Amino acid sequence: MLLGDYNELEVAREVDFGLYLTSDDGDLLIPGKYVPEGTRVGDFLRVFVYRDSEDRLIATTLEPLVRVDEFAVLTVRDVSDIGAFLDWGLEKDLFLPYRNQRRRLRPGDRVAVYVYLDETSDRIVATAKYERYLSKEPFPGQPGDAVQVLVANESELGYAVIVNKAYPGLLYHNEVFRPLRLGDIHTAYVRRVRDDGKLDVSLQRTGYDEAVAATDTLLAALRKAGGTLPLSDKSEPDDIYRRLGMSKKVFKKALGSLYKQGVVQLAPDETRLVEGK
Structure with a gap:
């Protein structure tokens, strides 16, 4: 059984407060509120397994925001003398010990973490010192990917x-x-x-690919807007980005390309699609 991950487990028996599922580590409870309707003894359930507030193994059909051996950015729900507690989508918060923090955290803060299984306590914990868990292998790609x-x-x-x-x-x-x-x-x-x-x-393509993508985006936006956009090479960068998701520099390149092709007409405060284009 994988702690801090999903498991396919068989329903062993039913009790008033839920179901017990069988595993190599013994039977564990899935509380009744998480049991899918119609589930019977002998069925298999896909469940996430973690430890409850009393360190007992427990199953849930809730989907956590992160699993063991994954990275995530989570919100601090509470802090105490021993560390912070993060909201990861389950009833019991994820523990981030003080020794694993970069700085003191407050409720509401967002923090990037790596989640791992502590070998000593067999508990799922988080660390904000996530860099040590990033891959040391060469990136299997190249520029432009x-x-x-x-x-x-x-x-x-x-x-x-x-x-x-x-x-x-x-x-x-x-x-x-x-x-x-x-x-x-x-x-x-x-x-x-x-x-x-x-x-x-x-966040944008480089070189030729960037220009081609930007030209296609601008042309599609013009057609969707009925042939006229209230943008020109005099527009503010924020206005351009809000409408098209590109920088002003890239927008001007795309605009120039379409103008040279005779696809658009330029005005001081707008760009118009040439009829029939």
Whole structure:
């Protein structure tokens, strides 16, 4: 049986307050409020297994926000003399000991963590010192690849991100044209694989691919808007990003490309699609 993960377990017997499921580690309870309607003895249930407030193994059909050996950004629900307690979607909060914290936390804070099974106590715990658990293997890709990034932290340089749930990455402030929140998950693109193994990433495609994608986006937006957008090369960067999700620099490149193709007409405060295009 996997503690801190999903398991397919057989229903062994029924009691007034739920069902007991059988496992290699003995029978464990799934409380009645989590039992799917119509479940009978002999059926198999897919359940998440963890420990309750009395350290007993317990099963639930609730889906946690993170499993053992995964990274996540979670909200601090409470703090005590021994550490912080994080909301991970289950009744019992996830424990983040003081020794595993970077700084003192307060209720409501968001913190990036790695979740692991403590070998000494056999309990599921979190650590905010997550970097040591990132992959030491070379990134199996190359510049230009599309990747998934989890926004984990913010610094003077930019945002520390976890790439494809395993690799360290950095998204520089000057590459960001939208508000980002810790815990956001975005599609990004590898700009550079550094000598130290970290990845420089961007939320926009690079080079030719970026220009092609931006041109397609602008053209689609014009057609959806009925042929006219209240944007021009004089528009504010925030207005451009809010409507199109691209920087002003990229927008101007796309605008110039469509203008050279004779697809759009330019006005001081708007862009119009040429009729029939």
